[in-house]
Amino acid sequence: MEKNANASTRRVTQADVARLAGVSQATVSHVIASLESGTSRVSDKLRTKVTEAIDLTGYVVNPIAQRLAGGRSGxxxxxxxxxxxxxxxxxxxxxxxxxxxxxxxxxxxxxxxxxxxxxxxxxxxxxxxxxxxxxxxxxxxxxxxxxxxxxxxxxxxxxxxxxxxxxxxxxxxxxPYVAPDYEPATRDVLDLMFAYGHGRIGYVGDLNPEQVNNVRLRVYRDVMRSMGDQPGVFIDSTTTPSIVLQQVLDNRLTAVVTDNTGIAGMLRAEAQERGIRVPEDLSIAQLGDAEIADEVDWTGFHIPRDxxxxxxxxxxxxxxxxxxxxxxxxxxxPCAVIDGTTAGPAPRTPSSETSSSRGVEL
Amino acid sequence: MEKNANASTRRVTQADVARLAGVSQATVSHVIASLESGTSRVSDKLRTKVTEAIDLTGYVVNPIAQRLAGGRSGxxxxxxxxxxxxxxxxxxxxxxxxxxxxxxxxxxxxxxxxxxxxxxxxxxxxxxxxxxxxxxxxxxxxxxxxxxxxxxxxxxxxxxxxxxxxxxxxxxxxxPYVAPDYEPATRDVLDLMFAYGHGRIGYVGDLNPEQVNNVRLRVYRDVMRSMGDQPGVFIDSTTTPSIVLQQVLDNRLTAVVTDNTGIAGMLRAEAQERGIRVPEDLSIAQLGDAEIADEVDWTGFHIPRDxxxxxxxxxxxxxxxxxxxxxxxxxxxPCAVIDGTTAGPAPRTPSSETSSSRGVEL
DNA sequence: CTACGGTATTTATACGCATTACAAAACCGG
DNA sequence: CCGGTTTTGTAATGCGTATAAATACCGTAG
Structure with a gap:
């Protein structure tokens, strides 16, 4: 079908270079290796002869063969x-x-x-x-x-x-892995919430214990256990935003942290729809940040993805x-905390009203 | 350094499969080839023996070797x-x-x-x-x-x-290439402009004749030569938006087509700043569309990038x-024309006013 | 001048697979 | 039962490179 022996199309190999330079293929290989690693295994005389031949023929190494022979493919x-x-x-x-x-x-x-x-x-x-x-x-x-x-x-x-x-x-x-350091970042965000005067802080997220992101959940639990007024409120995010919000209200939370960008956004939208202002009545912080630019300046921390x-x-x-x-x-x-606009000082009285009443004015 | 002979880590090869199946390596290769291409080169008996051995050993082909041996790498x-x-x-x-x-x-x-x-x-x-x-x-x-x-x-x-x-x-x-069919698409957009009653239509773009996108420029020239009131107005886009707009006004154009998304956007912004309404006073059409979603519904045509x-x-x-x-x-x-919101009926009188005066109301 | 130690170069081989050429076997009609 | 055709399996070879082992080279000490 296709004649590979057709010299006009075949690519230059080390053997071709070797022939031109009057050396063996192995020497060409050594020269190339020495060019890349610096360590010399071949005399200057031959090296120049070989490099000249390489330039002349336009030889480029074949990474496939390199790899097969036990080297790196790049x-x-x-x-x-x-x-x-x-x-x-x-x-x-x-x-x-x-x-x-x-x-x-x-x-x-x-x-x-x-x-x-x-x-x-x-x-x-x-x-x-x-x-x-x-x-x-x-x-x-x-x-x-x-x-x-x-x-x-x-x-x-x-x-x-x-x-x-x-x-x-x-x-x-x-x-082997690289990952965001969730532990201190989560602590920092919770500290920020405490600094804003929040005591009743809830966790909204995937409560499945098998989750990858359970570090944030664990840290939340630990922090609340040692610092909070209460052992922590865990709200499953796999329901609807309105159910989540209802649980927030039922538990008289003044702030929530979420482990998921989407949930935070939906929760905020739902709150605004019900006349609950963010952050005046309810603070929302993300344990992370959005992958793409968001018009909202979320409170949370920055995951250095790049x-x-x-x-x-x-x-x-x-x-x-x-x-x-x-x-x-x-x-x-490390993930730097972002003190954004979705969290602020806690309201004086908890936002325990039903959806029909307005939040407390400051 | 690293013992490749260490049997525990070495990957399974065709030779291993062959040994287990009691056949030659070539047979294994043939079986694999026949599995992919369908054409049989080996008896059913051996094929099943080999496939069983493949399943048993968990063999997977090595595309590197495949490629080096003259096949496809995938x-x-x-x-x-x-x-x-x-x-x-x-x-x-x-x-x-x-x-x-x-x-x-x-x-x-x-x-x-x-x-x-x-x-x-x-x-x-x-x-x-x-x-x-x-x-x-x-x-x-x-x-x-x-x-x-x-x-x-x-x-x-x-x-x-x-x-x-x-x-x-x-x-x-x-x-060999695939490309948008600029010629009919450009004609369609110009036809749309004519249908809207525009006669004085300008071309804003890169006028460098070596440009890749000169198809659109050529079509514009041809169309204007045969249909337009005048031979066409060519405006170099490599200057500032304000200079471009000035040329548009100086030439009393009621519509322009551009070969570049960025230019179109800047021109529109500049126009609005000067109180020239788009499309009431000036119609702008793109010979193409934006790569990413734009809040503006541009008139132009869609390049089917996907x-x-x-x-x-x-x-x-x-x-x-x-x-x-x-x-x-x-x-x-083909590129479908988009009859967007940046082009509309031509104003009754040409928009020849200076920047201080308003455009004509409809 | 020979033997030796070290370096420069080449020879030989392996990497894992596809493919060609060939041998063996099976099939087939007469 | 035989020559011819087709099917089926294998041995051999090559792809382009790295590298271990072998050899050639060269200067120097003995």
Whole structure:
């Protein structure tokens, strides 16, 4: 069908360069290695001869062959369990990928997006079919709300270098990750609420104990137990905003913290609809911030997504190079508190009115 | 350093499968090929034996080796001359990539982003260093406002399958591309302007004759020559909005078409600042539309970016498979006219007033 | 002048797979 | 039962590179 022997289209190989320079292919390989690493294994005379031949022929290395022969391919995999570009997930992945791309560009790495992985229930699987493609990459960045515990185990067992963005844990070993440092950030936000005079602060969020973001929930519980007037009020966010708000009122809360941008927004809208002013009557703080710019200046803390993406690649580089220390595989990054406009001083009397009455004027 | 011979971590190969199934490695390869292509080269008996062994060992093919051995890697390259995720370029690339990703997902392909390509003047170069990585991919999608003519030539000469998004041409041969069909769309928009009663319609845009988007300029010229009251007014957009607007007024234009979203927006803002109403006093139509959602409902036409991305991958697939006909390598896709709110009936008298006077009331 | 130690270079091999060429076997009509 | 055709399996080879092992080289000490 297609004659590969057709010299006009075949790409230049090390053997071609070697022939031209009058040396062996291995020498060409050594020269290239010495050019990149700096350490010399070949005489200056031959090095110049070979580099001249390289320039003359326009030779470029074949990363495929490089990788197969046991070297690096210069590719970093990016695995997401949902489409990167399409759908609403876009706004979730994007901020991280900005940092990932920047780091990759800096390091001269290319990115491999595993869009072709087989899917179950609309979600990508990494193994079974994704692992197929994994071998091209020197390492891999894992990213996504959902994840498969078996994937993690298999990855650890295969000793394949990878870094998760977001904290993950596995029985099979230490999962390398970069993640927001939720604990102090959550404390800071709660401290801010206390400073505003709030005592009755509720937690609105996903109460499923298996949740990834249970750090925030745990910290809230601890803080309320030691500082609050009461042990804390937990409101399940998987219902409707109106039910959530009703529970807020029933519990006479003056402030709530949420672990989810969407909930915060819906709650605020629902409150305003019922004539409850934010923050005069009810303070709302996010334990995080919106992925994309929001017209509302939310009180909460900033998750440094760009930085996380960047640092994930850096950590991955260390893993690949083998220069990472085993006790520094899980890295947390500080989140600055945002003293926005959705939280303010607590009202003098708790907002215990029903939806028909107005909140207390200051 | 790292013992690859360590059986516990080494990945399963065809040879391992073959040993277990009691056949040769070549047979395993044939079985796998027959599984994918359907065409049988091996008896049912052996096929089941081999597939059983595959299931048992959890074997997955190594695309690196596959590619090196002359097969497909299942990777499609995506080359952009600017960062994909970061900066303002994001909004430009993103809509196309939605379609690209969707197509890749459908076909079971993975995407390779050439973020590691060497850069000159902040812009990526494909050759010299980008070509280095090209060989991993079965084909490549090219995307970007800027491009290097030499890259195009080299790509054509190397017979490497690629598709440009956006029309491009080269002396070295036919450049495969998918692009918006600007000609009829531009005619449609101008027809709409005529239908609204405009006669004095100007063209605001980049007048550099080397521009990629000169199709729209050419069509404008042709249409005005045959239909308009006058041969057409060309206004260079690379100055300030106020200068552009002044030229619009000086030429007593009642409508302008622009080839650039940004210009249209600035022109409209400038007009409103001077008390010139859009569209009552001045109609503005875009020869295109905004990449991202805009609060303004612009008159213009819709560039099907998602579809273009999708179809680019389809065309690339045909190129890779060798099933594309040589006279169908450049594909244009229709753009639907948008009869928005920035263009309307022409004012009875031309808007020739200075900036101090109001436009004519209807 | 020989032997030796170290370095420069080459030879040989492996990486995992596809593919070609070929041998063996099975099939088939006469 | 035989020559010819088709099917089925295998051995051999190559893809382009890295690297371990082997060899050639070269200066120097003995």
């Amino acid at each position: 590719f970093v995999g990016v695995f997401t369990y949902e489409p990167i570009f399409a759908g609403e997930a876009d706004s979730f992945y994007h901020p991280f990928l900005v940092g990932v791309e920047r780091a990759a560009e800096t390091a001269g790495w290319n990115l491999v997006l595993f869009t072709g992985a087989a899917k179950t229930e609309g979600r990508r699987r990494m193994l079974a079919d994704g692992a197929r493609s994994l071998s091209v990459a020197d390492g891999c960045i894992l990213l996504g709300l959902h994840y498969d515990a078996r994937d993690l185990e298999a990855l650890l067992n295969e000793r394949f270098p990878f870094v998760f963005i977001g904290a993950r844990h596995s029985d099979a070993g230490t999962v 930085e996380l993406g960047f640092e994930a690649v850096r950590l991955l580089a260390e893993l690949i190079d083998g220069t990472s220390s085993p006790d520094d595989l899980q890295r947390l990054f | 990777f499609v390259g995506v080359f952009t001359y600017e960062p994909i995720f970061a900066g303002e370029a994001d909004s430009f690339y993103h809509p196309f990539l939605v379609g690209v990703e969707r197509a890749a997902e459908t076909a079971g392909w993975n995407l390779v982003l050439f973020t590691g390509a060497a850069k000159t003047e902040g812009r990526r170069r494909m050759l010299a260093d980008g070509a280095r990585s090209l060989s991993v991919a079965d084909g490549c999608i090219l995307l970007g406002l800027h491009y290097d003519a030499r890259d195009l030539e080299a790509l054509l000469n190397e017979r490497f399958p690629f598709v440009f998004i956006g029309a491009r041409h080269s002396d070295a041969g036919t450049v 579809e273009l991305g999708f179809e680019a991958v389809r065309l690339l697939a045909e190129l890779i498979d060798g099933t594309s006909s040589p006279d169908d390598l450049q594909r244009l896709f």
